Amino acid sequence: MLINQFLFLGAILFCIGVYGVLARRNLVLVLMSIELILNAVNINLVAFGAMWHATDPANLSGQVFALFVIAVAAAEVGVGLALVLMIYRNRQSIDADDVDLLKG
């Protein structure tokens, strides 16, 4: 298998995620798109980790970093959804365009 197969899959997934963050208005869907981006990064980390591991079997940094990213993603979703709930409670809507208090 080529390394580029996995790297390109990661790149495609990342770009779809970026599109989702920019094009979606519903805040829960924006969070889902962020999950796509984080998964794209994880694919890259594990692919590079496998590449290193083939030459240096003692090195598992890629996988360890992927695990850290998964843990941080879990924390991010927890806090993110709590924030979305707060916004819903205060404004009865989770539309990103309705959160415009900072606009003069």
Add this chain to the structure above:
Amino acid sequence: MLALLVAQNIAFYVIAALIVFGAIRVVTCKNLVHAALWLVLVLGGVAAQYILLAAEFVAITQVLVYLGAIIVLFLFGIMLTRSKTGTDTDLDHTGPKRVGAAIIGLLLFGLMGYALWDQYRDQEFGTLIVQRTAAVSDSIFSTYLLPFEVISVLLLAALIGAIVLARRD
């Protein structure tokens, strides 16, 4: 050996096609709950790719944390914000903004694709050795002990933060 590589490649492309299709559905679907369910397909496919990369422990963790916990969190989020569960045309920005987002996505892909192709072209993986869970845990608890502890504190902080934010006073 060659037959195994062919099988791996076929598996890769089938799973990759499913992932890309699911991801496109996640960002274009008009139904919130369906978007969450398409996300299940994407995350499961990514776990399968980890197995192709011989990273068993990350694959299992992906299934446990993402499919088990994060999807449920999303479904709870959808439920608690009383979003419409049927078709909802109000989920996306209007036309021009979507076109702009698509252009940004394509430009980004062009840039990353060029950089990746320029650097790696058709470089092969060496023989993939299965990366045992014991070796991963040894690595976490020796080389990466400090980041691991920091992650634990971060999770605790996120837990407390989420409770403080979400509780009703």
